[in-house]
Amino acid sequence: MSKLEKEIKAAFEAPKPQKKEEFLSRFEEKQLSLTKFILSQAGYIGKLTWFGFAAILICAALSPVTVNDSALWFVSSLMPILALLLVSESARSERYKMAELEAVTRFSLRSVLMARMVILGGMGLIVLAICAPAVMFLCDYPAIFSGLFVVTPFFLTSALGLLTVRRIKGQAAIYSVTAEAFFVSILVLLARNCPERYMNPGMIKVFMIVAAGSLFLTVFEGICRIKGTEEITWSW
Amino acid sequence: MELVIEGLSKNFKDTKAVSDISVTLHKGVYGLLGANGAGKSTLMRMICGILKPSSGRVSFDGMDVSEEGFRAVLGYLPQDFGYYPEFKARDFLLYMAALKAIPKKEALARTEELLELVGLKEVSKKKIKTFSGGMKQRLGIAQALLNRPKLLVLDEPTAGLDPKERVRFRNLIEKTGHDCIVILSTHIVSDIEHISDEVMIMREGRFIYQGKWTDEQTSLEDFYLKQFEEAEEDE
Numbered sequence: 001m002s003k004l005e006k007e008i009k010a011a012f013e014a015p016k017p018q019k020k021e022e023f024l025s026r027f028e029e030k031q032l033s034l035t036k037f038i039l040s041q042a043g044y045i046g047k048l049t050w051f052g053f054a055a056i057l058i059c060a061a062l063s064p065v066t067v068n069d070s071a072l073w074f075v076s077s078l079m080p081i082l083a084l085l086l087v088s089e090s091a092r093s094e095r096y097k098m099a100e101l102e103a104v105t106r107f108s109l110r111s112v113l114m115a116r117m118v119i120l121g122g123m124g125l126i127v128l129a130i131c132a133p134a135v136m137f138l139c140d141y142p143a144i145f146s147g148l149f150v151v152t153p154f155f156l157t158s159a160l161g162l163l164t165v166r167r168i169k170g171q172a173a174i175y176s177v178t179a180e181a182f183f184v185s186i187l188v189l190l191a192r193n194c195p196e197r198y199m200n201p202g203m204i205k206v207f208m209i210v211a212a213g214s215l216f217l218t219v220f221e222g223i224c225r226i227k228g229t230e231e232i233t234w235s236w
Numbered sequence: 237m238e239l240v241i242e243g244l245s246k247n248f249k250d251t252k253a254v255s256d257i258s259v260t261l262h263k264g265v266y267g268l269l270g271a272n273g274a275g276k277s278t279l280m281r282m283i284c285g286i287l288k289p290s291s292g293r294v295s296f297d298g299m300d301v302s303e304e305g306f307r308a309v310l311g312y313l314p315q316d317f318g319y320y321p322e323f324k325a326r327d328f329l330l331y332m333a334a335l336k337a338i339p340k341k342e343a344l345a346r347t348e349e350l351l352e353l354v355g356l357k358e359v360s361k362k363k364i365k366t367f368s369g370g371m372k373q374r375l376g377i378a379q380a381l382l383n384r385p386k387l388l389v390l391d392e393p394t395a396g397l398d399p400k401e402r403v404r405f406r407n408l409i410e411k412t413g414h415d416c417i418v419i420l421s422t423h424i425v426s427d428i429e430h431i432s433d434e435v436m437i438m439r440e441g442r443f444i445y446q447g448k449w450t451d452e453q454t455s456l457e458d459f460y461l462k463q464f465e466e467a468e469e470d471e
Binding site: 031037046092112 | 281284285286304307308310312314316317318319320321322331332334335336337338339340379383
């Protein structure tokens with residue numbers, strides 16, 4: 001701005017706008033599309049969650065080299081941590097007291113939750129889709145055993161975690177889900193000590209029942225959680 | 237512009253938090269007064285659609301509280317709200333703008349405008365966790381105004397504000413009230429004494445008074461206490 005322009009601006013100060021809000025409200029404002037909204041949500045997922053995903057993927061990819069014959073157990077033990085990341089991210093709004101603010105917006109808390117579940121669920125499936133076939137190919141056990149041994153801890157932790165965050169609110173829920181995830185993870189690692197006990201044809205039915213039951217409970221709890229956003233409960 | 241509340245009630249197990257409230261509000265600032273536990277926040281939450289009423293209905297210009305259109309015209313500041321730990325003031329407003337379906341370009345412009353309005357422009361790139369209570373509250377007010385609301389619901393908005401900030405806040409609400417319906421709940425009488433067109437006084441989930449108080453030849457504080465005494469005498 002030149003000196004003259006500055007002087008003119010100072011001499012003829014523009015009047016403050018009158019009825020600006022009323023004038024602007026006459027125009028139909030453009031809206032953010034649903035696709036753009038979902039994409040925008042990816043940017044608001046915690047850095048720690050993305051870092052966790054990357055770390056699990058790298059560890060799983062390196063496992064055939066680093067832990068060699070224990071790759072199956074190692075990858076399986078990482079799955080509860082993957083589920084922990086997904087569940088804790090889905091409970092982020094309540095954890096940081098943002099749920100009430102998000103609930104009254106145009107897209108509402110339900111859309112926020114669904115957008116996060118779509119993004120993270122997709123990421124989780126990608127990790128599973130890479131890890132499960134990799135260990136199936138690398139280990140000596142039958143493919144169905146290996147596959148079930150990888151997905152069961154994931155769905156079991158997801159189901160328990162979603163059940164927990166629906167009943168317990170705030171930071172306490174995250175601590176509980178963390179404890180559950182580590183408990184499942186440790187169980188998987190302990191199972192390595194006696195593989196013949198778990199990797200026998202008699203156990204395949206048990207794994208299938210646990211995996212199917214956990215998957216069903218995960219879907220059920222996910223639906224309940226989305227429905228639950230219609231009304232935010234709090235202690236009065 | 238009309239907010240209609242019809243027979244609104246909310247029960248929590250054996251407790252009647254709000255009992256059969258009916259009122260129609262038009263453009264202006266409405267002060268909702270009541271002691272702690274009177275049912276103000278429950279009523280506000282039902283008006284915003286966060287809580288489902290046990291009975292009754294809330295609508296704005298014919299739109300039900302559950303409709304997206306209702307949320308599109310609503311601005312809400314809860315009594316207690318948080319933020320994601322990594323958020324800076326500007327990020328917080330941009331995030332809320334995305335949720336309010338405001339396109340990025342408009343959101344950026346509106347964010348700058350509101351940060352200026354609430355006096356947070358200088359600290360817009362600082363993390364919210366470094367803010368004082370008053371600064372957080374001002375940021376909360378800014379997010380409520382992002383979508384140019386026609387219905388602005390403020391639950392105890394002056395909590396944590398120092399006297400200077402309170403005056404600034406009152407001026408802001410007074411100005412906003414010319415273009416929309418503002419419902420401001422508080423238990424501090426002086427917060428609404430000079431800015432509200434009407435007062436609604438709540439006690440044990442019911443309105444014990446609703447209307448203009450300026451017609452009365454007394455201060456709002458005395459008038460408020462008188463209503464409570466009369467309500468107690470009636471029981």
